[in-house]
Amino acid sequence: MVLMAIDRLKAIWTNGYIIDRDNKSQKWIRKNQNIIVEMKRLNNPNDITVEFMKNKISKGYGVTQDPETKNYMMVLDYKCKKCNFVCYAKHFQQSFNNWTNGNDDINKFIQNTQLSSHDNIRKAALEWIPYNKFYDIEYIARGGFDKVYKAKWIDGNINCWDDDNQNWKRICQDMYVALKSLNDSKDITLKFIDGIASHNKIDNNYIIKFYGITQDPHTKNYIMVLKYAESGSLRNYFDINHNKLDVDIRINYLFNIACGLESIHKNELIHRDLHIGNILKNNYDIYIADMGLCKLVNYNQSNNTKNNIYGVLPYIAPELKF
Structure with missing residues (x-):
């Protein structure tokens, strides 16, 4: 059990709640074994009904008693205050103690993305993914600040919550993913977290999907x-295909890029390093990538003590080159 407040506890209920009666075996049929529940101390155990009404309990499972203190407690849904039901954020929260990467800043960042997922798991939630979940790792390319590999991800990405198994349902097992290893990132900085946070703010089909973070056990790079x-x-x-592309295909690519940029700008961000090398193609889809240099539109360059110019030389405005 975990203390949530002075009069509240979070616990795992091994049996799960009753849904029906099996007349043949004369036993109760239960669902959601090992479900997370909240236990609230009863202020007035003589009038349980009043307690339920006063606290506007939408779903209470029953009453239990602490064998040491003898206090009676209501067993309630472990529901989200925002959603008023057990949403994705709550399912993530119940597993916070089951993983860590040893870096409090990264842990907090990932947890915050998960707590903001609520009813849309694909929009925000990132995972901490152990490095041993990847295999067939193959070097692809090197950038100015990173190296890129491709690998197969054993588990695949989270799709939804499975109530029957009380676990995440995953899809695309053994899928290929890109591993972008950030140089000298073992001593993590707020600048790095700020960069990946920018990527995660944008929910758009034309921005490359970000699944989570892992760490190379040898280099310690994130x-x-x-x-x-x-x-x-x-x-x-x-x-390779320049002469094979007709005008309609090229216009469609431009439309996809424009949609991605629109989403970036609607989130009050600017890319700062957009060029044809940072636009990726997968089958018929086009994605904007390399969001690490994204900054807020009102970002004050004068506060950047290095006053750096970012980007690839052919794509930098001429007045900034001299």
């Missing part, structure tokens, strides 16, 4: 786990 774009960058794709 790694972003991203959707793998089989065709690579649009630059590489054009080098």
Whole structure:
């Protein structure tokens, strides 16, 4: 049991709640074994009904008693105050003690994304993914601040919560993902977290999907786990297929890029390093990638003590080069 407040506890209920009666065996049929519940101390155990009404309990399972203190407690749904039901955020929260990467800043960042998922798990939630969950790791390319690999992810990504098994239901087992290893990131900084936070703010089909974070056990560098774009960058794709693309296809690519940029700007961010090498292609889909340099529109460059110019030289505004 975990103390939530002076009069509240969180606990695992091994039996689960009653849903029906089995007349043949003369036993109760139960559901959701090992479910997380909340236990609230009764202020007036002589009038349980009043307690339920006063606290506006939408679903109470029953009453129990602490054998040591002899206090009676209501057994309640462990529900989210915002959603008024056990949402994705609550399911993530119940597992916070089951994983850690040894870095409090990264832990807190991942947990915050999970706590903001509520009814949309695909929008915000990231995972801490153990490195041994990847295999067939293959080097792809090197960037200015990172190395990119492709690998197969044994578990696949989370799709939804499975009430029957009380666990996450996953899809696309052994899927290919891109592992973006950030150079010299073993001593994590707020700058790094700020960069990946920018990526995670944007929910759009034209921004490359961000699944979670892992860590190389040898270099200790942190790694972003991203959707793998089989065709690579649009630059590489054009080098090979330039003469095969008609006008309609090119316009569709531009439309996809524009939709991605619109989503970035609606979140009051600017990319700061957009070029054809950071636009990826996978089958018929186009994605904007490399969101690590994203900043708020009102970001004050004068506060950046290094006053750096970012980007790839051919794509930098001429007035900034001199």
